[in-house]
Amino acid sequence: MKLLDGKVAIVTGAGAGIGAGVADLFCKQGAHVFLSDIDQAAVEHKASSLQSDGGSAFPFTADVRDREAITQIVQSAVTKFGRIDILINNAGVYPRQAFLDMTEEQWDTIxxxxxxxxxxxxxxxxxxxxxxxxxxxxxxxxxxxFLGMKQLTHYVASKGAIIGFTRSLARELGEYNIHVNCITPGAVETEGEKAVATKEQVAALVEGQSLKRRIIPEDIARVCLFLSTDLSSGMTGQTLNVDGGWVMY
Ligand SMILES: NC(=O)c1ccc[n+]([C@@H]2O[C@H](COP(=O)([O-])OP(=O)(O)OC[C@H]3O[C@@H](n4cnc5c(N)ncnc54)[C@H](O)[C@@H]3O)[C@@H](O)[C@H]2O)c1
Incomplete structure (x- = not known):
């Protein structure tokens, strides 16, 4: 018996990094996974490798800013399986930009x-x-x-908004038995991180963790799995740090 047998999940930003790790684990656990990403080549490649391993994976090219494109994914899931059990809101970007030089457009994009x-x-x-x-x-x-980060004011503000969004939605949706929770990853070894952090910066981040190893997408995926099953049925509105013991509050 797999933990997600027959469940229908949508994962955004599933072409790479954490989202790809979630899609992997969810397929292994028996879910029908709708992978969405702005990068067509990445999401199609990921889905076809999951299908080759026997996974039930469906790729969609969609920018999360594009309501129409997301509508098509949702409709496709409902037409095929009649339901949607899980949504993983993962797609996100974190370009470095000093606040003093930041434009309104850069702020708005994030x-x-x-x-x-x-x-x-x-x-x-x-x-x-x-x-x-x-x-x-x-x-x-x-x-x-929780830490604040220079050159990431636009990003850190957006991630704070996501925690507020989680808590308020959880309050509103409990009466429908809908669980809304949040994960706050630390420094995770992904394609996106490689593009913005040097080896020296990464080594310093690991030094700040209690666990002296890289956190990988699967570490985040396992907590997504926990928060998507009855294992966490008594929880909603919560935020879990998955960071190797970097932040402890
Ligand atoms: N890697 C880390 O250290 C870290 C730490 C904390 C939080 N996070 C968060 O985890 C999430 C995933 O990060 P990651 O490191 O795996 O990034 P990543 O860049 O490795 O992968 C992100 C994926 O999202 C896709 N994407 C980007 N913009 C999109 C859009 N507008 N619409 C749809 N898809 C889009 C990209 O094409 C890519 O495939 C982000 O929300 C990020 O803020 C990452």
Missing amino acids: QDINVKGAFHCTKLVLPHMVQQRSGAIVNISSVTF
């Missing part, structure tokens, strides 16, 4: 992808979850919200 993207996906799956009287939504925030 809020649109990291916050409004989660708004669109959540709005579109909720009517189905409400009708089912069940559902699990896991939002990916970041421990940087």
